[in-house]
């Protein structure tokens with residue numbers, strides 16, 4: 263790249279007006295709150311895009327995003343805007359409850375029909391694969407039980423990582439040794455210690471792009487359990503309520519709904535009753 267262009271990009275800063283245009287668009291269409299304090303973060307994250315596109319400054323970038331050709335750029339912009347922190351066995355209490363109480367119950371009521379799970383806001387796949395590990399373990403001890411997992415996110419980059427199912431080895435430190443051996447394949451390169459989730463589990467998870475703010479979700483099935491953890495924390499309360507209601511529309515009668523540990527439905531009009539902290543049942 264031309265070194266002048268490169269240094270111009272890094273000198274360019276997002277004006278208050280450009281920030282307002284982008285932040286309003288992101289909040290209206292994707293729900294993610296962008297208060298003024300986020301301006302520096304957004305600018306830092308978007309510098310990468312300017313460099314990749316060889317666009318000299320933010321003014322031109324904003325024009326491009328909102329032009330007829332910019333539709334595809336919005337997908338890339340959302341990749342850098344979204345916060346994707348996640349881990350295997352994050353908030354382990356949920357998985358303990360699943361294993362010890364919920365799965366035996368669902369197996370009893372569902373019999374031989376497939377039990378369906380949705381990891382909504384799945385990031386790079388650690389959450390749906392943790393579900394897959396717990397569900398596969400249960401399936402092996404309980405003949406007749408079977409499961410499917412839908413994993414959705416707004417970020418195409420995260421979905422691609424999830425579908426590839428390749429992680430740095432340090433990411434699975436928390437996974438018990440016996441499960442590591444059973445469900446992860448190690449790379450042969452000692453200089454690049456990575457692991458891949460086994461095909462048996464990969465085949466159980468399907469990844470799909472879905473925007474919580476879309477009027478229709480394009481999901482034509484009902485789920486027994488929905489995990490929507492740590493994805494709506496960046497949303498305004500009224501958008502959280504709207505999304506939870508829409509997700510509940512995809513839950514079976516008496517289905518189960520999980521939120522992240524810092525999230526709540528207090529004062530929301532949603533068809534859920536609390537059964538444990540951050541675990542709910544459809545009413």
Ligand SMILES: C[S@@+](CC[C@H](N)C(=O)[O-])C[C@H]1O[C@@H](n2cnc3c(N)ncnc32)[C@H](O)[C@@H]1O
Nearest residue numbers: 292344347348383385415416473474491492493
């Ligand atoms: C912090 S991660 C949480 C991942 C996982 N559920 C967990 O708890 O570890 C939040 C995810 O929500 C996704 N997200 C944010 N806004 C979204 C939207 N409008 N539609 C769908 N997913 C969205 C982000 O891309 C991100 O991957």
